[in-house]
Amino acid sequence: MTESATMQMNEPDVHFSTRRQAGPVILDLQNISLSFGGVKALTNISFDVRQHEIRAIIGPNGAGKSSMLNVINGVYRPQQGQIVYRGEVRGNMDCHTAAKSGIARTFQNIALFKGMTVLDNIMTGRNLKMKSSFLMQALYWGPARREEIAHRIKAEEIIDFLEIQAIRKTPVGRLPYGLQKRVELGRALAAEPEILLLDEPMAGMNVEEKQDMCRFILDVNDQFGTTIVLIEHDMGVVMDISDRVVVLDYGRKIGDGTPDEVRCNQDVINAYLGVGCA
Amino acid sequence: MLYREAGQFKTSYEADGQIFPILQDRVALLAMMALAIVAVPLCASAYTLSAILIPFLIFSLAAIGLNILTGYAGQLSLGTAAFMAVGAFASYNFILRLPGLPVLLAFVLGGLSAALVGIAFGLPSLRIRGFYLAASTLATQFFVVWCLTKIPYLTNYSASGVITAQPIVILGHAFDTPERKYLLVLCVVAVMALLAKNMVRSNVGRSWMAVRDMDVAAEVIGFRLMRTKLLAFAVSSFYCGVAGALYAYAYLGTVEPEAYNLDLSFRILFMIIIGGVGSILGSFLGAAFIVLLPVMLNVIAHSLLLPTSVASNLELMVFGALIIFFLIVEPHGLARLWQIGKEKLRLWPFPHE
């Protein structure tokens, strides 16, 4: 079952060689500063994200990585700086507009809807694409019904892709941590986003599960061309799958570049990695 | 092993999306509906119909309304009775002022008026949460009842401020006997319950639950908090409004605003908590529990030949104790208990998966 599902989603593994090349800059963060009361979470940070790339953000605990993601999708409003998204300067925007413009994300502390099943959680991801009025939905009739079924098919594709068929009707609250992370990814994918923000998607997983997760991320990036911004503490993963890495420390940017550049950056080694490059 | 899904394969998402995907459930439901429509009016006594079943159905409807707001959208409300009052008094006035208005349409208009009031009082929920909101909904409760006692127009200048529901006549048929009233209420409740079930299993319902479970995340995903919450208030109040109108028209007949007091709000709240927060079925189970339990306790207490005051107090104590007991046994309510029962049945004869 698992295999057949994977089969229909993926062509044989030849595509590594044909990995998409990173395109033009899609998201440009300029001089972002954010503070909470006295705590400076981010100070004057600039970096960009190119289309189709996997961009990692790393840094010690409390460096401001999650806050950065929150700024990108409009949960926090930076006190300073601007965000250029798809070539347009983005004014103060709330998370709803961010979602509408194609930014989806997962959360560090899993933010699934605990009382709903896996399938329903994934369906919520498609809400922006649903058009029928609530009266139609109440009648569950005609277009509303067709729409629901069409979206259900999409959701099922994602379920197959993430290999979580067996738990589609389980309330997410009952799932073990690792699977919840996977469902959260599914919910974000359901929105068919242009940019996917992932906050520690592999925390609390063992190697095998991390491998699965990496595979999903790479596939998404690959097949749908989704741009991915990733926060992760597992250096193995970050160095292996990301195209470029930003390093934050105490709200400041201390490094930016390809994994290999970053790995050998002395500041980064001091602040975060601890060990030098080979 | 009567109850099992094994062998019932769904070949389309459409089939899987049915309200009751399991055949046995569907059969049981149809049988129950048939029973309720045909057998009950024939066999049940006037007492059962007019003192048990009608209020049970009306309270179930109100409980569905509250469940939409509290159970699905997560906004704890203590003002249910106020919305019921708006529904009742609005229906009364519509019929009074617009002669010839069909009664059912008046109920709908009553519900819509309640929905408007609901939206107005739902606005604070955008900022206020949890018990703060719950306590604030009491403002609705007191304010609405106050308005109804203070504005004589609403009670048609009746000296004592009571209204007397007009007779229910639909297409020339008078719904005046318990049987007919019962059938009317049954139909209204069944249709509205079906609509509610549809809502909660489609996108609106998911938006409510998302807001309930984690509103920040819901916003990030793209739900609009304001629209979602206000819609929940509106739909919920609509249901309560219709229930309130039925309460006046099909049950009490003559009502004073006091009939929609805080006590009633609380009773409906009990229903959804005992029955199951976030479950349409639970609304029915809870209503049955709260309607029947006091009656049963009363009958039992009196058959024990205790002095009446002792019996009445014991009744109250047992009622309270049973609420606690059920919460301890299953904090998610009777609906959850029912579900566990079904799961057990499915696994039978094995104790667990």
Added chain:
Amino acid sequence: MSYLSVNNVEVIYDHVILVLKGVSLQVPEGKIVALLGANGAGKSTTLKTISTLLRGERGDVTKGEVQFKGERVDHLTPNELVKRGLSQVMEGRHCFGHLSIEENLLTGAYTRHASRAELKAALEKVYHYFPRLKERRTSQAGYTSGGEQQMCAIGRALMARPSMILLDEPSMGIAPQIVEEIFGIVKDLNSKENVSFLLAEQNTAIALRYADFGYILENGRVVMEGTAAALSGNEDVKEFYLGVSGAGRKSFRDMKFYRRRKRWLA
């Protein structure tokens, strides 16, 4: 005699979901024991069974018993267990959001009848381990970052000065350097203060590096146990838990789509 022993425990959630199917394990005094296993294997459940926190989650221990220091403890309250020297760091942080970091740490010392000076010393020790916490000591825990909360949860458990600690995924969400530090602290406490550890961990490599002994849990059953060295040497463990197969470590980029999924059948 072992310090902590779990004998043939069976756990059911919600009356119908059987999660642990007869788990037995031992933690000898002064040793570090690692509990490994995939997601949903039942590691957290095992730990919660030991610390009797299961009751609050509608889980029931239907079989088996837990002994700590030679005494049956499965009927005790968590508070009595902490008093006897057994603390738990729960999965998912569980800091008291409205309390400041320092207040969080101080609640950890609730069961101790410590003087002000002693408390201060204990606090300093935690701050010494986690300097980041010292910086954030007055912030409400609810507003600190994920990693800071994790440190706070670990620090809080240390405040009780336990003789045995159950650690549930201490490395989750923690920067690699600090992960090493945390395990360093574990080793430190273990060797200097003879504290025993039972740690559930996904980061198998590091867990086996520091542990003396390991159990592997699959589907609610112990499928393999042995010294840490033996486990690290096992081919299956290598492949599935350490991510190295015959040819050495594979890049995460080059994962095959269809892997041989070996599952232990018990």
Added chain:
Amino acid sequence: MNLNFFFEVLIGGLLSGVMYALVAIGFVLIYKASGVFNFAQGAMVYFAALTCVGVTEKFGVSLWAAIPVTIVVMILLGIAVERVVLRPLVNQPEITLFMATIGMAFFIEGLAQLLWGAGVRKLELPIEDVPSEYLMEKYNIVVSQFDITAAAVCGLLVTALALLFSKTKVGRALRAVADDHQAALAVGIPLKRIWAVLWSVAGLVALVAGLLWGARNGVQFALTFVALKALPVLILGGFTSMPGAIVGGLIIGASEKLAEVFIGPYVGGGIEGWFPYVLALLFLLVRPEGLFGEKIIRRI
């Protein structure tokens, strides 16, 4: 407008507010320390007052002998509540616990009437409920001596409880429990004992409120309704703040009286029922956690 009258209304309102605060404290105590919104507080007030009066009647003892007996009863009640209701419901959602307290309210009301009868009783404290002559003569303002005493008692209670919460280890533990039962258990906070103590203290607070309100209005079932007066106080002051209860009480008391006297006549009167709620609600729009309540943490 007659200024003297204005002040009379104001002062009367402030003092009534203190009486509300007295009940609100009981709520705050439980909420702050366990995250439970205790709906049974009103029933406990009634139960305490009725027990006190019932004991004097049944055993023919003086009030001073009955109070210690009632204290013991309230402590037993607290222990029973923990044992029977709270312990099995550890770690359940707030709404479940809230519901359980409603069940408790029914039980306690039934029990109170079963034990002592449904009759209406009088309770006389040795403080006369007549206008203070001193204030009457000096400032020509009518303020009851009783109310002044009640205010003093209330102030004392609040100070003591506020100190308990902010300065002691138990206070800290209580706040921890309110945040996360499971984690509180894990760090070794003896939830059972703490809850039993807490509910006993809440029982004592209820007794104080019951005695004062009972002396004011007579000991009768309606004492359970004073809880409704305490709710707006609670949301205005913040569920988690002792000083909030007092300040909220003063604000609510004063503004509701002023509104009733000076606005009421224009709209048909009787606005006291909803005015405090609407006021509190408007206030919450500005500060959703009340005046002094702990900020609700919403973060992802």
Added chain:
Amino acid sequence: QPADQYIALPSYRVGPYAAGGSGFYGGIIDYFNLVNLSGGVNGVKISWEECETEYNPSRGVECYERLKTKNGGATLVEPLSTGVAYGILDRLAVDRIPMTMIGYGRSDAANGKVFPYVFPLITSYWNQAAAMIKYLGDKNGGMDKLKGKKIVHLYHDSAFGKEPLPVLEALAKQHGFELIKIPVTPPGSEQQSQWLQIRQARPDHVILWGWGSMNAVAIKTAQRNGFPRDKILGVWWAGSEEDTVPTGDAAKGYTAMTINTPGNYPVLDEIRKKLYAAGKGNLADPNRIGSVYHMRGVSAAILWVEAMRAAQDKYGKGKRVSGEQLRWGLENLNVDEARLKAIGALNMLPPVKTSCEDHEGSGAVKVQQWDGKKWNAITPNWIVGDKALTRKLLEETSNAYAAEKKITPACLK
């Protein structure tokens, strides 16, 4: 068909109004027991069943529906609750069960042409309000002396409190006194602002149209604000021991309306002797015998038993009468002083004579005053207010009701 005369009693003995409920229903049952001890009504035993309503309309309706079919069908019902009474109002004519509303409920129900099955016996709120003004006029030395006086109507802000307003307003116009209306939000556990307003207005009299705990609070707050209690005149719901006892000395001098002359009567002695001495009394506390609520219960039962006698006289002595027949009995009551004397209740309640037009049958009340220990009547004679005025109002509103309900007013045979 059972031989018993069966009465449905949807009562309330718990909750906020338990004190009143237990006294009232206690009185009824005591008197029933007394009658049964002496062989019943011409040999017909009375049976009854109680059902706890908690004063809640919805539970009251359930109780009514449950009780009405038992024992071959209830022949009379009395809920002592306006809400419950309204809830079953429409059902009575269909079920052919008469309902009494002794001293409460809608006043215009006294019109038997529109409300054939409803009997607000002895006094309705309107006649009571009229009598209050009459009393105040007399107290001031004549109705003309009321001119320019200030009377505060302090009322429970509900249907109950608003009921007397039309009468009071009409009388204010007629006699030229100023009526100041001050509502109290139920349940009325705080009245500081109202009493400050009253103190400010310096009225000559305060009518306390209160209920339940509101009364004690009103009296206490009056004391706290230094308002003389003897200027307060309560409606009968504010004139029981339950309203004054909890206030301690504060109620000394307070006056209230009553339909029973406080005191002791042979019938009460008999109840003491035959029932309580034998341990068969209904009240938990024998000291409450003869209390206001208890006496009212006994009075209600006396009138019902008289109605049974009247009906039996017409439809067959010694036989149980049906609800319809008992309705006739209630409509043709004639309990004069001689009859009351025979019962041992002379002066305990006013004579009652009903007719199709007048289901109230009396409208006479007394004023009583609390001396700190007990109630004492302070008007030797029964007071009757301006009945012509209330009659006119009654015709108007009941006919409006009939029009709304499409009822053709007519007397039943």
